[in-house]
Each structure stands twice: as C-alpha cells, then as structure tokens.
Amino acid sequence: PPGHxxxxxxxxxxxxxxEIGAPIQGSREELVERLQTYTRQTGIVLNRPVLRGEDGDKAAPPPMSAQLSGIPM
Incomplete structure (x- = not known):
C-alpha cells in the first residue's frame, strides 16, 4: 500500500x-524516515517506483517504437 x-x-x-530531490545516501532506516518525513510535511503519499531490471525487465512493456512497427504510417 502507498506510504508503507x-x-x-x-x-x-x-x-x-x-525523484523528490532528497539525499539518497544513508542507512535503509534513514531513507525510510526521510520519505515518512516528506509525507508528514507535504501530505503527499508517494507510490512505489517501478524499477527496470538490469537485463531489461521481462515484465516491462516493449518500447513504443516496437509496438508501432506493425502499424502502417
């Protein structure tokens, strides 16, 4: 769920x-605390980011150009 x-x-x-322009270094606990503080101060609950795998994440949709290749232009 968002915010967890x-x-x-x-x-x-x-x-x-x-993404929000905050420092990304520190322990895992510090990173979590930083996001929680951001949410408390702004009222904005952040959604979990979608990360691409090193090998081009198989679950990711293909790039738009690949989707359009079969469509005559």
Missing part, C-alpha cells in the same frame, strides 16, 4: 528520494 515505505527495497527508496 518500510516494505520497499533500498533501490526503490533511493529512486523515490531522487
């Missing part, structure tokens, strides 16, 4: 902190 930052992976925490 403790369940997020460290990479997800860092990605979301970078």
């Amino acid at each position: 930052y403790g369940a997020w992976a460290a990479q997800e925490l860092q990605a979301k902190l970078a």
Whole structure:
C-alpha cells in the first residue's frame, strides 16, 4: 500500500528520494524516515517506483517504437 515505505527495497527508496530531490545516501532506516518525513510535511503519499531490471525487465512493456512497427504510417 502507498506510504508503507518500510516494505520497499533500498533501490526503490533511493529512486523515490531522487525523484523528490532528497539525499539518497544513508542507512535503509534513514531513507525510510526521510520519505515518512516528506509525507508528514507535504501530505503527499508517494507510490512505489517501478524499477527496470538490469537485463531489461521481462515484465516491462516493449518500447513504443516496437509496438508501432506493425502499424502502417
């Protein structure tokens, strides 16, 4: 659920902190606390980021150009 930052992976925490312009270094607990503080101060509950795998995450949709290749232009 949104706002349950403790369940997020460290990479997800860092990605979301970078998105809001917050520092991404520190322990996992510090990263979680930083996001919780952001939510308390702004009232904005952040959604879990979608991270792409190193090998081009198989679950990700293909790029738009690949989807359009069969459509005559």
